[in-house]
Amino acid sequence: MVNKDVAAVVADIFTRLFDEKFPIRKMRPVEEYDGDTNASLRDDNTSAYNCRRLDQINAPVTESPHANGRAIDINPRENPWLDLRCDCWLPTARTKARTPGPGVIYKGGLVWDLFTEAKWIWQNIDVPDYMHFDTGYPSAPYRG
Numbered sequence: 001m002v003n004k005d006v007a008a009v010v011a012d013i014f015t016r017l018f019d020e021k022f023p024i025r026k027m028r029p030v031e032e033y034d035g036d037t038n039a040s041l042r043d044d045n046t047s048a049y050n051c052r053r054l055d056q057i058n059a060p061v062t063e064s065p066h067a068n069g070r071a072i073d074i075n076p077r078e079n080p081w082l083d084l085r086c087d088c089w090l091p092t093a094r095t096k097a098r099t100p101g102p103g104v105i106y107k108g109g110l111v112w113d114l115f116t117e118a119k120w121i122w123q124n125i126d127v128p129d130y131m132h133f134d135t136g137y138p139s140a141p142y143r144g
Contacts, residue, residue: 001049003069041091044077063138071134078103079130
């Protein structure tokens with residue numbers, strides 16, 4: 001689920017990823033994980049809209065790209081992020097190297113190319129977050 005102002009561009013990007021056979025294991029609403037971002041990440045779930053509880057990263061909801069449907073996390077297991085609260089890679093450190101392979105996002109790769117051409121930002125924070133694309137922080141209407 002994404003904000004209506006990004007729906008067309010997201011549909012175009014994911015259609016292209018599908019056509020190019022870019023593997024995505026799973027896409028489920030975070031509600032299927034009781035709103036628990038970390039449970040969704042551990043399950044290698046590609047997701048977008050997530051209202052974010054106050055104890056989770058990227059709150060408050062008024063500014064969060066995920067809470068406004070303008071951010072997407074793709075293949076978390078292949079593209080982890082470094083959580084500074086625990087100084088750990090989530091959902092796993094095993095794939096923190098940016099070695100091209102199935103489902104991996106890297107600068108100059110297919111996923112990176114498609115999102116950046118649409119004026120989305122990769123890793124819009126000061127720590128590695130290889131799964132994450134958004135339209136800017138704080139979240140505002142998309143002007144692609």
